[in-house]
Amino acid sequence: MMRGRAAAVLIMALLASIPAGAQWHGYPTPGMPRNADGTPNLNAPAPRTPDGRPSLAGIWMAPRIRVDLAQGLKQGETVPFTPEGRKIYDERRATNAKDDPGARCLPTGIPVRATLQTPFKIVQTPELTAILYESRTQFRQILTDGRPLPKEVDWPSWQGFSVGRWDGDTFVVETTGFNGKVWLDQVGTPSSDALTITERFRRRDLGHMDIEMVIDDRKMYSRPWSTFAQVVLQPDTELLEYVCEENERDSAKMVGK
Amino acid sequence: MVRLPFAAAFVTSCAVLMLAAPARGHHSFAAEFDADNRVTLSGTITKVEWTNPHTYFYVDVAEEGGKVTSWAVEGGAPNALYRAGWKPTSLKSGDKVTIVGSRAKDGSNLANAISFTLADGRCLFAGSSGPGGEATTNCREATRR
Numbered sequence: 213m214m215r216g217r218a219a220a221v222l223i224m225a226l227l228a229s230i231p232a233g234a235q236w237h238g239y240p241t242p243g244m245p246r247n248a249d250g251t252p253n254l255n256a257p258a259p260r261t262p263d264g265r266p267s268l269a270g271i272w273m274a275p276r277i278r279v280d281l282a283q284g285l286k287q288g289e290t291v292p293f294t295p296e297g298r299k300i301y302d303e304r305r306a307t308n309a310k311d312d313p314g315a316r317c318l319p320t321g322i323p324v325r326a327t328l329q330t331p332f333k334i335v336q337t338p339e340l341t342a343i344l345y346e347s348r349t350q351f352r353q354i355l356t357d358g359r360p361l362p363k364e365v366d367w368p369s370w371q372g373f374s375v376g377r378w379d380g381d382t383f384v385v386e387t388t389g390f391n392g393k394v395w396l397d398q399v400g401t402p403s404s405d406a407l408t409i410t411e412r413f414r415r416r417d418l419g420h421m422d423i424e425m426v427i428d429d430r431k432m433y434s435r436p437w438s439t440f441a442q443v444v445l446q447p448d449t450e451l452l453e454y455v456c457e458e459n460e461r462d463s464a465k466m467v468g469k
Numbered sequence: 470m471v472r473l474p475f476a477a478a479f480v481t482s483c484a485v486l487m488l489a490a491p492a493r494g495h496h497s498f499a500a501e502f503d504a505d506n507r508v509t510l511s512g513t514i515t516k517v518e519w520t521n522p523h524t525y526f527y528v529d530v531a532e533e534g535g536k537v538t539s540w541a542v543e544g545g546a547p548n549a550l551y552r553a554g555w556k557p558t559s560l561k562s563g564d565k566v567t568i569v570g571s572r573a574k575d576g577s578n579l580a581n582a583i584s585f586t587l588a589d590g591r592c593l594f595a596g597s598s599g600p601g602g603e604a605t606t607n608c609r610e611a612t613r614r
Contacts, residue, residue, distance in 0.1 A: 237551060237552055279497070307500070308497050308499040308500035309496075309497035309499075309500055310497065310500035310501075312496060312497055312500075314495070314496065315495065315496035315497065315500075317522065330548075346548060347495070347546075348522075398496070398497055399497070449552065452548045452551065452552075453521075453548075454521050454522075454546070454548055455521050456495075456521050456522045458520045458521045458522075459518055459520035459521065459522070459523070459525070460522055461523075461525075461543075462495065462496045462501055462522070462523070462543075463496070465501050465573055465575055465577070465579065466496065466497070466500040466501045467500065467501070467574050467575050468500050469574070
C-alpha cells in the first residue's frame with residue numbers, strides 16, 4: 213500500500229517535471245529515420261504514400277530568412293515589373309514597407325511564407341493537401357479531388373483558390389482568384405486581382421524540399437517570373453500557437469523612414 | 470547611463486547559451502527600428518509579455534543621478550525563442566539584465582533586442598528579424614558593429 217502510494221507520488225513527480233511543451237516541441241517525431249547517434253537522418257529517401265505518390269507530409273521551414281522574393285531569382289533574372297508594378301514597388305521600398313498588411317496580422321503572400329523561416333506543416337490526403345502555417349495561424353487547402361481551377365471567381369480572396377496535380381514526383385499547385393490586397397513578400401512586391409501562382413513542390417529526400425513558384429500577374433509584371441525556396445524538414449517539434457492579434461504593437465510604430 | 474559605447478569586455482564575458490537563433494519576420498524591421506542606432510540598457514526587468522507576434526521586455530534603467538528611465542524592448546516571436554531554448558520564465562520581473570538593441574525610429578523608449586545578458590553572464594538570443602536574428606550565432610557576433 214505504502215509502496216504503491218510512494219510509486220504513485222514518484223510517477224506524479226516525474227510527470228510534473230516534464231514540461232508540458234516538451235510533448236510538442238522536443239518530442240521525438242515517431243517513425244523518424246535516425247542515424248546511429250540518434251539524430252534524424254534527413255538524407256533518407258523521401259517517404260511515399262500508399263498510392264505510391266511522394267509524401268510531402270511533415271513540418272518544413274526555410275533555413276534562412278528571406279523577406280525579398282528577388283533573392284530567389286535565377287541568376288541573371290530580374291523582376292519584370294510593368295510601369296504600374298514598378299511604381300507600387302518603389303513606393304513601398306521608399307517607406308520601408310510600413311504599410312504591409314502582414315504587419316497588421318493580415319495574410320502574407322503565399323510565396324514569402326516559404327522563405328520567412330517560420331514553420332509550416334503539410335498534411336496530405338488523396339483528395340486534399342492542407343498547408344498549416346504557424347505564423348498568423350494561416351491555412352490553405354489544395355484540392356486534388358479532380359475539380360478544375362475556377363475560370364471565374366465571384367469572390368476574390370487573400371489566398372485564392374488552389375488545385376493540385378502530380379507531374380511525376382512533383383506536386384503542382386495552381387492558385388487563382390486573388391483580391392490583389394496581399395503583398396507577395398515583406399519588401400512590397402505587389403500583386404493584383406490578375407495574379408495566378410503556380411507552385412511546384414519536389415521532395416528531394418526525407419529532409420529537403422524544393423519549391424518553385426511562378427508568378428503570373430500581367431497587371432504588375434510583363435511576363436511570368438519565378439522564384440524558389442528550399443525548405444528543410446523540422447523533426448522533433450510541432451506547430452505552436454501563434455495568435456498574431458494578441459499583442460500587435462508594431463504597426464502603430466512603423467514610421468517608415 | 471542609458472547609452473554606452475560598445476563594451477568589448479562585457480561581450481567577451483558573455484557565455485553562449487543559445488546556439489540556434491531562428492528569426493521571425495513579422496514585419497519590416499527598417500520601418501520601425503534603426504539598425505545603426507544602438508542602445509545598451511542595463512537595468513531591472515519590470516514586466517514580461519510572452520506574446521505574439523513579439524515578446525516585450527520592460528526594463529527600468531537607473532541613470533547617473535538616480536533618474537530611472539523605463540524602456541520597452543521588443544524580442545522575437547515567443548515560438549522562435551521557445552524553440553531556441555527560452556521559456557516564458559527565462560526572464561522575469563526583478564531580473565537584472567543588460568540588453569543591447571536597435572532604437573525605434575520614432576524616438577520613443579523602445580528598442581528591438583539584439584542580445585540579453587543576465588547578471589551571471591549568460592547570454593540569451595533575441596530572435597530578432599533585424600540584427601540579432603538569423604545571421605548571428607552568438608552574442609558576441611550579435612553585438613559586433
